[in-house]
Amino acid sequence: xxxxxxKNDKLFYIDQTQLPRREVxxxxxxxxxxxxxxxxxxxxxxxxxxxFAAYCAYISTKGCRGTxxxxxxxxxxxxxxxxxxxxxxxxxxxxxxxxxxxxQLSRARTVTQIKQDVLKEAKKIHRQDRDLCRAMARxxxxxxxxxxxILTHCNAGFLATAGDGTALAVxxxxxxxxxxxxxxxxxxxxxLQGARLTSWELTKRKVPAVLICDNMAASLMKEGKIxxxxxxxxxxxxxxxxxxxxGTYGLAVLARFHKIPFYIVAPTTTFDLAIxxxxxxxxxxxxxxxxxxxxxxxxxxxxxxxxxxxxxxVTGHELITAIVTDRGIIRAPFAKNIRKVIQRTxxx
Amino acid sequence: xxxxxxKNDKLFYIDQTQLPRREVxxxxxxxxxxxxxxxxxxxxxxxxxxxFAAYCAYISTKGCRGTxxxxxxxxxxxxxxxxxxxxxxxxxxxxxxxxxxxxQLSRARTVTQIKQDVLKEAKKIHRQDRDLCRAMARxxxxxxxxxxxILTHCNAGFLATAGDGTALAVxxxxxxxxxxxxxxxxxxxxxLQGARLTSWELTKRKVPAVLICDNMAASLMKEGKIxxxxxxxxxxxxxxxxxxxxGTYGLAVLARFHKIPFYIVAPTTTFDLAIxxxxxxxxxxxxxxxxxxxxxxxxxxxxxxxxxxxxxxVTGHELITAIVTDRGIIRAPFAKNIRKVIQRTxxx
Numbered sequence: 001x002x003x004x005x006x007k008n009d010k011l012f013y014i015d016q017t018q019l020p021r022r023e024v025x026x027x028x029x030x031x032x033x034x035x036x037x038x039x040x041x042x043x044x045x046x047x048x049x050x051x052f053a054a055y056c057a058y059i060s061t062k063g064c065r066g067t068x069x070x071x072x073x074x075x076x077x078x079x080x081x082x083x084x085x086x087x088x089x090x091x092x093x094x095x096x097x098x099x100x101x102x103x104q105l106s107r108a109r110t111v112t113q114i115k116q117d118v119l120k121e122a123k124k125i126h127r128q129d130r131d132l133c134r135a136m137a138r139x140x141x142x143x144x145x146x147x148x149x150i151l152t153h154c155n156a157g158f159l160a161t162a163g164d165g166t167a168l169a170v171x172x173x174x175x176x177x178x179x180x181x182x183x184x185x186x187x188x189x190x191x192l193q194g195a196r197l198t199s200w201e202l203t204k205r206k207v208p209a210v211l212i213c214d215n216m217a218a219s220l221m222k223e224g225k226i227x228x229x230x231x232x233x234x235x236x237x238x239x240x241x242x243x244x245x246x247g248t249y250g251l252a253v254l255a256r257f258h259k260i261p262f263y264i265v266a267p268t269t270t271f272d273l274a275i276x277x278x279x280x281x282x283x284x285x286x287x288x289x290x291x292x293x294x295x296x297x298x299x300x301x302x303x304x305x306x307x308x309x310x311x312x313x314v315t316g317h318e319l320i321t322a323i324v325t326d327r328g329i330i331r332a333p334f335a336k337n338i339r340k341v342i343q344r345t346x347x348x
Numbered sequence: 349x350x351x352x353x354x355k356n357d358k359l360f361y362i363d364q365t366q367l368p369r370r371e372v373x374x375x376x377x378x379x380x381x382x383x384x385x386x387x388x389x390x391x392x393x394x395x396x397x398x399x400f401a402a403y404c405a406y407i408s409t410k411g412c413r414g415t416x417x418x419x420x421x422x423x424x425x426x427x428x429x430x431x432x433x434x435x436x437x438x439x440x441x442x443x444x445x446x447x448x449x450x451x452q453l454s455r456a457r458t459v460t461q462i463k464q465d466v467l468k469e470a471k472k473i474h475r476q477d478r479d480l481c482r483a484m485a486r487x488x489x490x491x492x493x494x495x496x497x498i499l500t501h502c503n504a505g506f507l508a509t510a511g512d513g514t515a516l517a518v519x520x521x522x523x524x525x526x527x528x529x530x531x532x533x534x535x536x537x538x539x540l541q542g543a544r545l546t547s548w549e550l551t552k553r554k555v556p557a558v559l560i561c562d563n564m565a566a567s568l569m570k571e572g573k574i575x576x577x578x579x580x581x582x583x584x585x586x587x588x589x590x591x592x593x594x595g596t597y598g599l600a601v602l603a604r605f606h607k608i609p610f611y612i613v614a615p616t617t618t619f620d621l622a623i624x625x626x627x628x629x630x631x632x633x634x635x636x637x638x639x640x641x642x643x644x645x646x647x648x649x650x651x652x653x654x655x656x657x658x659x660x661x662v663t664g665h666e667l668i669t670a671i672v673t674d675r676g677i678i679r680a681p682f683a684k685n686i687r688k689v690i691q692r693t694x695x696x
Contacts, residue, residue: 020649020650021647184656185653186563187537187639187648187649188563189535189537189561189562189563190561192648192649195640195648195649196648196649199649199650199653200649200650202653203650203652203653209653209654210653210654210655210656211636211639211640211649211653211654211655211656212639212655212656213537213538213562213594213595213639213657214537214561214562214563215534215536215537215562215563215594215595215598216594216595216656216657216658216661217598218595218597218598218601218661219594219597219598219658219661220656222597222661246561246563246564246567247561247563247564247566249566249567249570250563250565250566250567250598250602253566253601253602253605254598254601254602256605257601257604257605288559291535291559291560291561292543292559294642294645294646294648295646295648297642297645297646298642298643298645298646299369300535300540300543300544300642300643301368301535301540301543301544301547301548301559302368302547302548302551304551305533305547305550305551305557305558305559306557306558306559307558307559307560308532308558308559308560308564308568309561309564310564310567313564313566313567313570
């Protein structure tokens with residue numbers, strides 16, 4: 001089961017909001033479908049958003065029957081709208097820019113040919129994402145030894161990418177190599193990606209897992225039950241500051257206090273070298289009603305109380321032990337080493 | 349509206365599991381009612397548990413029609429059962445021991461007279477709890493200045509005591525004195541006492557409040573939006589280590605990292621001088637299904653995943669800025685200063 005499938009010129013995806021109760025596959029038929037799927041988090045996970053957005057750009061413009069100029073106007077509109085769906089995930093921007101660039105490079109060709117080139121590029125992004133996951137898994141699993149108890153937050157698994165994931169790919173690889181591990185899963189309020197998605201993935205892959213509420217992690221660390229923390233990232237700056245699901249920063253502080261290594265796992269596509277410092281990363285604020293409810297099904301608080309709902313927080317590089325990427329493990333000094341690794345070869 | 353009322357020889361309480369949706373008052377008619385109300389957290393909050401258990405001991409034995417020996421046997425059974433309901437809250441033990449002691453002191457009198465003495469003692473505990481709240485409020489509010497943004501966890505308000513609360517009593521007093529404050533409320537998973545009870549209380553008392561998920565506190569601290577943390581406690585050791593709702597310890601670590609004062613507010617009845625160190629406090633583990641669900645109404649995780657559900661954690665005294673009690677504010681060195689304050693006068 002893949003989080004996303006492109007088949008017979010159609011784009012299918014698992015509606016992640018219905019997990020773990022039901023495994024529902026939906027088709028994305030165009031821009032409105034795609035925008036809604038991203039906004040509602042039916043499709044989520046920074047790397048998967050890139051792949052999905054690339055295919056969605058193709059699906060949304062393939063029916064365009066005008067001149068070359070009409071096609072480019074349509075593509076521009078599609079890209080702009082998709083970019084506005086989730087401001088923090090840089091992979092989304094990166095993938096859409098690759099699609100636009102590809103189209104521009106083909107602009108001397110017929111509209112039909114340009115569309116085919118756009119599709120080829122989307123498929124390439126898809127294939128590359130799987131390869132990136134494999135590479136991160138291989139580098140990262142070396143950090144895990146048999147007997148480790150690992151804490152993870154949100155979902156950074158096969159539902160978040162086109163491959164095996166980022167942080168979870170590392171865990172799956174260690175498990176595959178028969179290392180004895182146990183994974184504590186933060187439920188990850190408000191939208192419970194840990195409880196709903198990571199628990200479901202680990203159960204499906206038969207990795208020993210224990211679910212906890214986010215506020216229990218500190219206690220486990222104090223009791224010596226956490227050896228390492230592995231999480232994903234939605235955007236990483238040139239200096240190594242990482243935006244990830246709200247709650248990540250707190251875990252990093254707690255890990256530091258308890259002298260526990262704190263690892264970020266993210267493909268090189270997650271780096272945004274145009275941003276120097278974490279405080280300059282735009283943070284998406286979502287509907288406060290997510291905080292007052294449990295997936296909009298049960299209300300927990302009085303309806304009129306204000307709530308604060310940032311979707312992400314930023315962990316400063318000084319709290320990060322290392323960043324596992326598809327090109328190797330990056331350690332401090334981050335600014336220098338990130339520059340070295342990212343510029344070694346071009347991204348595209 | 350009081351969290352608990354004793355009237356016409358009957359014991360009434362607000363069923364807190366139904367808040368904030370409905371304000372339901374229930375009657376406790378005997379031991380089974382009382383035990384169930386405590387176990388299910390219909391009645392909760394360390395100080396309130398003491399008052400409730402004392403009345404419940406009276407209600408559960410007042411119908412006893414035997415000899416003096418029968419009465420004492422019945423009282424012993426009632427006390428033992430009530431003590432087993434929640435192992436961490438020391439006020440429960442303390443109040444029941446006062447009831448037993450009172451009965452013992454009256455053992456030369458008739459059974460009817462002993463019952464009346466037990467009731468008098470319960471009423472005294474009730475009255476004293478209100479006085480303790482008032483005293484804590486007066487001492488604690490001095491720590492708050494106009495403009496403060498305060499973080500609180502769980503519920504330490506008028507629902508948790510027979511008076512205005514512990515941590516929230518301090519906040520209410522500052523608000524009453526027209527200090528301009530804003531309170532951030534941790535929702536407090538898994539049972540959401542912050543979202544359900546604290547939000548409801550603050551809204552009712554018109555104190556500006558903002559609800560957050562537990563994992564957002566670190567981010568707020570980093571952004572400079574939290575000036576002080578105020579929480580209650582369920583048991584405090586002779587050395588000043590404090591057991592409180594799960595998540596409290598993590599907040600204390602985060603507060604330390606961000607150089608934010610961290611205050612515990614608790615009556616002297618919460619101190620358990622028989623215990624020297626926090627690690628010796630028994631911690632209640634509750635049903636894992638509380639973690640996999642939202643109040644048993646919506647399932648969040650796959651049904652078969654193991655979950656960890658400690659109800660409390662322990663914050664070491666080294667992370668506590670001060671403990672606000674009904675007899676003044678205690679600061680480090682805690683062991684010495686606690687001894688001084690607690691032994692100044694006898695508790696009963």
